[in-house]
Amino acid sequence: MLNRLLGSGTYASFDMRCMVTGQFGVGKSSLVKLLAGDIVPEGRHPTDGISLIEGRCGLDVETRSWIYIDPETYNALDVVYNKVLMTSVEEVERQESEKPFEQLPESNPVRSDDNIMTSGPSQQPLAVKSLSPQMSDSVSQRRPELKTRMQSKMTREEIRKKMEKVLKSGNYKMKVGRLIFWDFGGQYVYYTTHQTFMTFRALFLVVFDGSKQLHEIVPDVLCFPGQHMTPTPAVFLQHWVNSILTYCKVVYVGIPKILFVATHKDKVLMEDVESKREQLYNGVEELFKDHEGRNHLILTQRIFVNARDKTDPEIEVLKKTITDLTFEHPCWGEQMPNACVPLELEIAELVAEGKQILSLEDVEELNAISKVSVLSPDQLKDFLHFNHSLGKIVYFETPQLGNYVIINPLLMVEVMRSFVTDKVFWPKETRMQETFKRMSESGTIRREDLYFIWEQKDFSAILPYKEFIFNILIYLDILAEQRRYDTITGSRLPVENFFVPCMVIERNTTSFMDKECTPERAICLAFLFKGTIIPPALPNRLISACLSMWTLKKYEERTLLFSGFIGLSFDKSHDIVVCVEGNKILLYIVHKISSWLIVPDIATGVKECLVITMERISDFYQSTIMQHAANNHLFTLNIHVLRCNVSSVKRKLCRPVNGCVTNIN
Template sequence: MTCFIYQKNQTALHVAENKKVAEILIQNGADVNSKDSRGNTSRHQAVAGADNTNSKTPDDTSRRTLEQSKNKETDTTLPDKVQTKEQKESEFPWIGNPSEFKVILSKGMYESFDNRVFLAGACNCGKSTLASILIGDEIPMTWKSTDGLVVYFGRNGIHLKSGEMVPLKDGSGGHAVLSRILRGQPNVLQTNQSTDNKSKSGVRNFVKKFKNAMRTFKTEAVDKQEIKPVLVPEKTVTSSFTPAPALRKKQIVFPKEECLQDEPSHKPDVSKLNHFTVREDILEEVRNGRYIIEIAPSDLVDFGGQRSYDMTHQLFIQHQGSFIIMFNGRYELKTPLKEYPQGDVTSESLIMHWINSILTYCPEGDDIMPMVLFAATHSDYFTKEEALSRKVYFTREITNLFRKHEQRKHMFLDTVYFINGTSIHDPEIKALTKQLVIFAMQQSTWGQRRPMAWVPLELQIDKMRSKNINIISRNQLEYMNKLNEDLALTEGQVEDFLLNQHRTGKVMYYKQPGLEGFVIIHTPALVNIMRSFVTDEIFWPDDVELKEILQNLDQTGNIYKSKLWKLWKQDTFNQYLPTNELKAFVTKLLIHLDILIQPKGNNSASGDERFLVPCMVKTSPPPNFFLHGTSCSNTIVLAYSLAISSIPSALAFKVIGAASNNLHLKEERGKQCLFHKAAIFMVDDENEVRMCLEDNRVMVNLINRKSLQNLSPDIAASVQECLTKTLESSITFYFNSKGKQINPRDISNKISIEVGVVCNNSVCLLNLNDASKGIEWTCAAENRNHKKKYPMYWFFDQKQKECHPKCAGLDTTELKTVPSNKHLVRLASKFGITLFGEFIIHMGLEAQEYCNIQHQYEANGVHSMMFMALVKWMKDIEAKLKRPSLKLIRDALIAVNLNHHFLCQIFREDTSLNDVSESRLQSLIDDDVMTELPKHIGNCVIHLGIELGLSVEDIEKSMYNYPKDMYSQIASVLHMWKTTSQTPTVFALMKALQHVKSGGLSYLCQRYNVSAQD
């Protein structure tokens, strides 16, 4: 690529570098007849450019680039047909706003050769030892566990000429971005003297402009703030060229007023960035034409092996790179590892875990990346013959393990490298690095073209990272961009730049309300921050108070915001979060990532927010967790199967965490029922949901305390919709975080759904498509017939207000059900007073008794009077030693020509409040609200008491104690409910008032800031 000296009035088409670029510009509306100040059109420029190109002789750098292009077998000719949007995005994946596409192209492009290598595997298997060899550090001879992960920027590279992977010392790799520019411009250095001078002039002109823009910082007053030097631990994630040993640094931080998120300054003070200039020696080499870069950066990521870090690792697994899954070659693959005290962790199980974590969200396509290689360690413990034998054995076992894996193309199964991590001359390590280079040069991003216009901002961010600046505000970034004058990006281009940098893992930027105000420019900083609470016991601090916070988190999975921020006050973490504004931003980000969960029932008397941290919960669910207390008469089952071999731990944590946002965690003996990959949720006093994740399945059951005849189809459908949405959004999040936008329809195709029942202490499931047809099915295991009606409650149409025309009403089993008080009070609401009289007398209630009930309860309203008549009928039946049932009610309805589908409706629930059910509504009802609420409720003490779950006797007691005081009756009923209910929450009370329809609901919405739905 050539650096151009622009003429006045030139358009993007004048400076287009090749036919493909010109074609795209014309497709986007570029004018081919537009003239520059010399009167030349773009066609004149093209002819002149062609003559100039023909006179040039490629140098070594150019030849290398051409050879690499040939090796990739890339067709660089312009296709005959017009490119589709998908083709453009494949060629130029950084395209954002199409209207600005030709503007950003006008400044040229450069080729990027970035690579990344990830080291993963068990604890104490030698990952950090291999990392030391790859970066040229001293090899550690004793094990020290990695806390979180370590990222080595600029410490390893690929020699473009020799094709070798080489370690880099501080300063040997040059500046990363300028390196990419010069590799992308093979014509900068020419043997022809006149061309050479012209190229030098072009580069010098560019660098001069950029240097002047950068030095603008020096003209402003310097008012730096520094915090006291802090010890950066040896295993803290380091920035480019930062050596591994512990050292003391001064941390540059921004003043408090510059980090405001809600109302950030429009012109932040960036005078402290005056030292972020391009290295003078590099600039001088560029001016003199001597600066030739031959090494492509290959960043190295060393993952800690503790299972505590599964969630954090998933955030930093990028698909542009190679993964080396390592294990200790001294042991068999199925041997339990002593580093994991739970006793059920083997090398094989950890290999499977990492394969699932890496490949579950792997984008579809032809790109070989990510590529997984396997390496056993400690070959030095064996003779040469023994080592070769074990190498063959490991290769055979790993191949058999993944031979039929759905992502087989992303695994290199030709061999398992059996390495000696104590020798820099180990031939297996040399063979491994050679294969890594081959894969690096085959990846689709190798040599990918990117806009030259991004370079100034990349340089600034790169330099800031090297000075340990981790998080900056969006306004500060915008201000720095404006200092680049003619090289500055527009606001839309900055947005596209940030989103692309996020997709490639270079920054973290989320265009979400509350998050878009800051950019994490040093991504490993988030891991270092998370190490404060997502960590292993061996890394806990010595401070007694801080240790108690982590111990409580480890035991309960809960942490309060105040305790979390106290952990962040440690010097190790305060360097990243020196202000409360940054702490607030990171807290919101961790909530967005579902690392921190705001659970339902988040009730703290102090107002201190409580968070769940599912990835820190290590307690296993109790034995027979899923089926305990279940039977075919009270439980329905829902199963989601993912199109993968196993669900990664990070996805399991995210699904359970997200479900905790929508369902209330059950508590038993003062402890939440939250376990490792499992949880129990309370829907209401009558229904609970159990969830567990095993293999590639999410298993869910819904248990009614009495029987399935009392289960509302609306509740089942509402729970299903909540869980399906949770699962789909969790999967979508991880796909999107890997830079792959996925269609919602494709997400649905990755999940298969089954419904079923409990059958003889096991689960009998049926595919959803088959379940939707017919009435019964016969299970293969027990050869028993099961009705499909109740399992299909999961997919009941809640919008259907009346019964379907094909509805036959309640079946024989359901008609035997003894009606509950809730059934009777809801049935009463279906009648008019005239028709009800005929009905109740046909039921067997004496006319005189009915008149007495009318007289006694007329002050309580018509529906309450009809309910009490039904209660009297029930008592009369029981007095005759007979069993009341819904069949008797059905028969009476038919006899008086009333709709017997009234009985279908009494099982319905209005679940519209679920859409506004937030954590504050799951808190206990406040005493002052209990005192004020009766004044906002009408005459409904009987109906309200029944909906709240009280007995008729309890309600009559309140009516007897306060015979002519309606408000006191209601207050008494509310008090009894609060003191006897398992879930006396705001939400439960709102649901009861919604059924009663006698006021009070709008008052609660106002008190608890619930907005009305459109």
């Protein structure tokens, strides 16, 4: 698909996202600040959601040196020009001497309802020459311009002027690729939303506190991944490695790379640092010695820093390691199609003006009125999908979502942060406090309450597109509809409440499992994951999906929705429980009298629903523009039928389902 876009020449793009993950409070933000050349503030400042540090540092493509960028001189728009110009001066010169002869495509997307001529031919700008296979100067003179809402800013003249400015500054000669730090907040509630941004086109750091023992208990943790284990730094390390490898499709062998960084070196006696380093990293090796994703882990560098001290010589070692890993990354210097540059520039210009979302019509118009290059409808769709896969825009081509394009993906970070946030960041306003309290207790929120949250100044960009954004949240299973039915007519009632499973941090303390879900009355299926800990986003999405299929059960006056646990009513006799235990998702089917009375077709139906949902969820993460790429087998699914003495049910349940290995226990 990309090849079609690549048709008219390419430029090399040097951009690297460095995603910094790890347990809360271990020093991620401090470390990122040091790496970006910022001052590390005193005291504890937890990160709300994700913080992005962009345009502060980069790597010299030729000398490999770490470059700090003065924020005063940084201009996001110049980045695109720089990138194009960085593609060897010789090539630019060669292109200059070439005579472009380009044809108008047969399916010209330009509508001819107006007859205004475009401005006359301008001098051919330097690197733009090979941009478009579709537009020659003579053609552009013939092309009628539209009376439109969108205004094309990128005239050839404009691009030429800006290119000249960048050329004159000489900045492009010092080929600097950008490093963009994604600093992830480490609190549990963010775990479901973080994965939305993870990609194999990045480098990952997993940070941990080196002054602690890997297996000592982390105090004051209510909720953490691998719920049934004891919360220790080791559990958090495993969680992050599993999350990264689950949510990043493996397109290139061993990519993305994951580098461990221990912090708090200053809390260890100087003479003990080396032995502590040895002990920590031997522990990490031991933890992952049988891990399937071992080839992603960098275990040769045993970095141990004081994340508050920029003079720590190991910060240089860390920088050097990040540099080497960036240069080894197959996406560093990736070839990007020139044909997309004009539209990219138009979009960058709008983002710089503060625009975050465009309707698809606007994008089509922007493309159609371009004075430099027009992509065909197919190319435009490819452009959108490709840029989505690069993380530059967000575009889901579904009937409900395909009419809008989020041109600044940071908006999604804001959307998530607006309501999936740790208690310390809850808004003070009374109605909103109540909304957040209800969300964390019962896991529900009303549509209008979310809209009300978006009325805050911070989220004013979301408000005009609230319905579209709301639908995205449902599509991502961050929100799930609470279905209700009229008990007399059986017809569906309008949805009032939406569930937000990731905000529920309370654990199941009801006696449902002990009293109702007994071996005499229930059968149990276990979905086993290869990793040691299931990343919470996965069961949370599964819980969302269950909530939209079945009715939430009430027991002992409480609704059975807890962190990693859900109880549902299937019908008057059957209940369903889905819960997480270590690396298993357990599905119980409970009959109100005896497991012998469980209707086999109900059991298989529920199982298949769950399997299909799990496949859909994992497919979602695996979807990529590079369809031919290898599959990620890190997360295959086994089904073990446990505690099932009902042979007819057992026989039916163990019928293999697509894509799953079925084991009988």
